[in-house]
Amino acid sequence: MHGHPNASRPTPRNVLKPRRLALLASAAGLSLALLAAGPGGYPPLNLPAWTSPAHAAETAPNAPGFADLVSRVKPAVISVRVRIDGDAENGGMMQNERMDSDQPGSPFEQFKRFGFRIPDGMPQRHEVITGEGSGFFISPDGYAVTNNHVVDHAQSVKVTTDDGTVYTAKVIGTDKKTDLALIKVDGKKDFTYVKFADALPRVGDWVVAVGNPFGLGGTVTAGIVSARGRDIGAGPYDDYVQIDAPINKGNSGGPAFDMNGNVIGVNTAIYSPSGGSVGIGFDIPSATAKLVVAQLKDKGYVTRGWLGVQVQPVTADIADSVGLKQARGAIVDNPQDGSPAAKAGIEAGDVITAVNGAEVKDARDLARHISMIAPGTSVKLDVLHHGQVKTLTVALGEMPNDRRASAGEQQSREMAGTPRLGLQLAPAADVEGSGDKGVVVTAIDPDGPAAEHGFRTGDIILNVGGKSVSSVGDVRAALNAAKDSGKHSVLMRVKTADATRFVAMPLAKG
Known part of the structure; x- marks a missing residue:
């Protein structure tokens, strides 16, 4: 147990055995001199001073805690x-x-x-x-x-x-x-x-x-x-x-x-x-x-800083294709029109490798870096642009409010009676940086069906049951249609940071 009073004093294996020998010999009334230099001519055992029972008894009350x-x-x-x-x-x-x-x-x-x-x-x-x-x-x-x-x-x-x-x-x-x-x-x-x-x-x-x-x-x-x-x-x-x-x-x-x-x-x-x-x-x-x-x-x-880009992690294949020695950084899928990134000249295909000199490991790391900086602050981004490394100065905007509180209340009413997904959704057009197609996953119940099927915050649902969706109402209608037709699951087309995939979601009652 880490909180044991003696836990801070490590006991290496090469010390443990002599100490046990010393204690056993003492308990049996044997001479330590015989153990240290017996007939076989064994070399003396250099026992640490703290193995002495008297010394242990003397220091135990003062052990760290x-x-x-x-x-x-x-x-x-x-x-x-x-x-x-x-x-x-x-x-x-x-x-x-x-x-x-x-x-x-x-x-x-x-x-x-x-x-x-x-x-x-x-x-x-x-x-x-x-x-x-x-x-x-x-x-x-x-x-x-x-x-x-x-x-x-x-x-x-x-x-x-x-x-x-x-x-x-x-x-x-x-x-x-x-x-x-x-x-x-x-x-x-x-x-x-x-x-x-x-x-x-x-x-x-x-x-x-x-x-x-x-x-x-x-x-x-x-x-x-x-x-x-x-x-x-x-x-x-x-x-x-x-x-x-x-x-x-x-x-x-x-x-x-x-x-x-x-x-x-x-x-x-x-x-x-x-x-x-x-x-x-x-x-x-x-x-x-x-x-x-x-x-x-x-x-x-x-409030959090906002760059205004859609990014994805840099895989080994992407790193090789753009001339990076290591798979690190975040590659820009799309800078949003009028965003701080677009105004600074960041383009699709650019790889952001550092923020104010701090290395960017992946797309999530970039989001964390930017979110920790106040809106209006100018930051320096190291960017790999067409094979050339350059440093851009970007004045961060303020992350747009997604109005989750009021949207969540409205969504509860809109989704009443439909199969429960364990998701909170918003139209992509209302979430900056998400484009104008589909609905964005803005929050996830970690114990819900969507989490079980690999949904993550930021995923975009493009299609439910073969029909394109652009609002919470569209999702509700598609789910109810599938349920009314007797289906036990519905196929969703989902765009993630890495790719677009199909997910079969069960139609458990909400």
């Missing part, structure tokens, strides 16, 4: 409890937004975001849903961070501090794309708080995860950073820090600390075949959290 760190940061961690009226948002938390569903077969079924106790089926009228999560104060005057999926649609929010005191909180702002939310507790100016780390942790660094699930008091687990830059298909800007410190139900929104007591990430999801922790957790990195939280505090919502 996490107690000092935990006592410092634990008071800043809170329990977050929300109430949702079943009438809210067309029935409260809609079925396709359930993050802890047990629907089998989905490739995302084993990625869990904990926070809600939701009854089976759709919430009934006036049914009250309660949710639990964690969070942490980032200022002495009561600003606190948690997950968006913990407070989304909340009618009221209560927080419980480590000493058991309950406060009313208000939601300042949320960001679904990164699953972050900022809440505020008023009436006190001296809350214990913590700060975000300035640097990314290294793989192998110690990490301590702290939560306050269900108001029972803080819980602490320890482990190491297992990986960085993880993409689990939860959103367009996935860049998770993977840790092996157990994250359990109710710990969503809680912090993960480095050994200096700084927050390296916000606990948001786990990989879980069983529903419990198996030691694979995912944290929103501190660099992302700092930028998002700052905007939520300033204006209650997040």
